Amino acid sequence: MRYSARLSNSFDDTWELYIVSDRLSVDWPELTFNRVGPVPTPYERNAAVATLGYEIVDGAQWQWQELVNGPMDRVELLAAVDVRPIGGAA
Template structure:
């Protein structure tokens, strides 16, 4: 079981990269950001900026890792354990790169 909260970046059903913070609450309440593109792959710096805008930062010593789901339709995604930060700016669910 993943240590929550955890940020995941995956190609969304729309065909673009989306970053979602799994918080343990209902999925509709998960903070999310759509990069609005498939290429180029959002850089680590872009992901860090989006996480900060969503009110999270990577846990100390944590780094982005790639993983794959165990389902028959295997989905590749990047993940990192995160923690909330005290102050943050709101980011819309969809938008361009940060």
Template sequence: MKEYTAQLSNRGGRWHLYVALLDVQGCSWPEHDFGPSPIVPTAAARSRALAGLGFVFTDDAEWAWTEHSEIVDDDASPVLLLASTRVRSRDGDAP
């Protein structure tokens, strides 16, 4: 089964979950907006959102968190948190 990368990010106080489909008819980004919240969506909420987009976690999926500077190469730049994990289509290979 084909695997994809799901990512969770926060921009402007809103959490967004999206799946990067870079090789599916060019590029598409199915996404779920959790709305404004200072709190990271729970693992259960992320799982429900992914299911709503038609995806499930792979068997060995774990969330990995990284941080990125909003302005590249600027130590004083605000930090953006990004989480990613591996998912697959809930209905087989087609997203």
């Protein structure tokens, strides 16, 4: 099973981290940072991943994307990194 941590500011502008997998589900573990800015630091993101029971896969790096609906729209940011359950349990 593959897991990914996603960091987003897309819905109400506050930063949210959630874990998705290739299993069909809409019940993803999530954590809200309760702020619009600044972007959560790498330390804060890693701590949030651990709080949700996961760890970043060795050598994985956060990858960032800009999501734009139109030229005058607010840019939504999304970052993702591969993770695994702490201890390797599936």
